[in-house]
Amino acid sequence: MSSASLEPRLERRAAMAALVAGRDDDLLVVPGLGSTTWDLAAAGDNDRNFYLWGAMGGAAMIGLGLALAQPQKRVAVITGDGEMLMGMGAFATIGVQQPKNMAVIVFDNGVYGETGMQPSATQGGVDLLAIARGCGIATCLDVRDEAGLADLAGRLKVLDGTLFARVLIDPAEPPRVLPERDGVVLKRRVRAALGLADGAKV
Amino acid sequence: MNAPVNAQAWPDRLYDVFKRARIRQVAYVPDAGHARLIERCRADPDIRDIVLTTEEEGVALAAGAWLGGDRSALLMQSSGLGNCVNMFSLMRSCRFPLLMLITMRGEWEEFNPWQQPMGSIVDDVLKLCEAEVYRVREPGEVEGAAERAVQQAFGNERIAAVVLSQQLIGKKVWTK
Numbered sequence: 001m002s003s004a005s006l007e008p009r010l011e012r013r014a015a016m017a018a019l020v021a022g023r024d025d026d027l028l029v030v031p032g033l034g035s036t037t038w039d040l041a042a043a044g045d046n047d048r049n050f051y052l053w054g055a056m057g058g059a060a061m062i063g064l065g066l067a068l069a070q071p072q073k074r075v076a077v078i079t080g081d082g083e084m085l086m087g088m089g090a091f092a093t094i095g096v097q098q099p100k101n102m103a104v105i106v107f108d109n110g111v112y113g114e115t116g117m118q119p120s121a122t123q124g125g126v127d128l129l130a131i132a133r134g135c136g137i138a139t140c141l142d143v144r145d146e147a148g149l150a151d152l153a154g155r156l157k158v159l160d161g162t163l164f165a166r167v168l169i170d171p172a173e174p175p176r177v178l179p180e181r182d183g184v185v186l187k188r189r190v191r192a193a194l195g196l197a198d199g200a201k202v
Numbered sequence: 203m204n205a206p207v208n209a210q211a212w213p214d215r216l217y218d219v220f221k222r223a224r225i226r227q228v229a230y231v232p233d234a235g236h237a238r239l240i241e242r243c244r245a246d247p248d249i250r251d252i253v254l255t256t257e258e259e260g261v262a263l264a265a266g267a268w269l270g271g272d273r274s275a276l277l278m279q280s281s282g283l284g285n286c287v288n289m290f291s292l293m294r295s296c297r298f299p300l301l302m303l304i305t306m307r308g309e310w311e312e313f314n315p316w317q318q319p320m321g322s323i324v325d326d327v328l329k330l331c332e333a334e335v336y337r338v339r340e341p342g343e344v345e346g347a348a349e350r351a352v353q354q355a356f357g358n359e360r361i362a363a364v365v366l367s368q369q370l371i372g373k374k375v376w377t378k
Contacts, residue, residue: 030266050269055292058262062292065266065274068227068250073270087262089255097252183296187269196271 009170010149012107017043018149019156028066032059032079034114036107041179047193051179051186057086060104064094067102070194074101074159081108081122088131094162095135103156103163109171117171132164141165212344213238219348226272227252229260233279235305235371257282261289265298273356275301280308280321290331290361299355302363310368324365333361339369
């Protein structure tokens with residue numbers, strides 16, 4: 001394991017709360033399935049959250065489609081290392097598109113928390129920051145402490161270019177907080193919040 | 203729709219359908235059969251063309267696009283369908299529209315036997331995933347099939363696939 005494992009890591013619920021604290025109506029958040037969805041629900045429900053209960057590996061690409069469709073809004077994908085590793089090609093796809101209004105944030109705890117704490121590839125030395133940089137994402141942040149988290153939260157309020165952040169997260173799993181799980185309801189409330197009619201022929 | 207259509211013109215008819223349907227995002231893993239359509243979309247400032255590393259990225263992208271009010275299309279070769287299957291759960295769980303245009307390999311004058319295993323199960327896989335399937339064998343059928351798929355996808359929030367037979371696309375030339 002890397003030396004990073006010896007440092008104190010950020011607690012996930014506090015980290016998520018810091019990122020979405022005082023959010024405005026122009027911020028749309030797509031968490032990954034599992035822990036980051038529970039974290040986002042715990043931070044307070046919001047019609048502009050599109051919780052995922054599946055689609056592993058798809059969070060960043062859902063965020064890209066949304067960011068391209070809504071250039072006047074800001075989109076934050078906040079997912080786990082396991083979910084991001086499954087869809088790592090999205091770094092390349094997003095690196096080519098360079099949406100100005102999009103951030104991909106990975107809560108990297110180095111384990112698959114939902115399935116029994118099996119080590120992920122990041123614990124095995126894979127560096128998501130290096131991968132994001134190599135895919136052409138210009139702003140890549142290594143968030144390890146409260147100050148880094150505060151800086152990231154500030155940047156989320158005024159995105160101006162594709163951003164990636166790896167947030168080193170403590171592997172401890174707090175109790176689950178479960179949001180709505182009907183996908184049709186979740187879809188419709190995001191669209192309604194954006195002023196899109198149900199089934200609109202846009 | 204019944205008038206004879208130039209065999210080279212059908213990709214342009216697909217582009218026309220995209221424009222009438224106000225498709226704004228076109229994602230693809232390239233296939234030779236889609237080369238002309240991709241070229242048309244890349245040249246259009248009102249269409250965002252998105253090259254993917256793997257086809258399931260395009261399924262997730264289509265979900266995000268619709269969340270944000272954009273209509274999208276996903277272009278792939280038949281081998282790419284197999285990469286999408288789990289991500290279709292997202293579309294079915296949330297009833298997201300998904301318009302796919304799939305060019306066939308492995309079914310007609312195919313030189314490469316490795317294309318056959320996935321090519322042979324395309325229609326069955328699509329049906330298992332509750333997609334509406336529009337099979338096209340003749341150039342004159344392309345436009346109408348695509349129109350119906352657009353209606354099914356965006357009107358009814360379903361997965362709709364236009365499957366373009368290899369017979370329509372022609373034999374891949376292996377000697378240069």
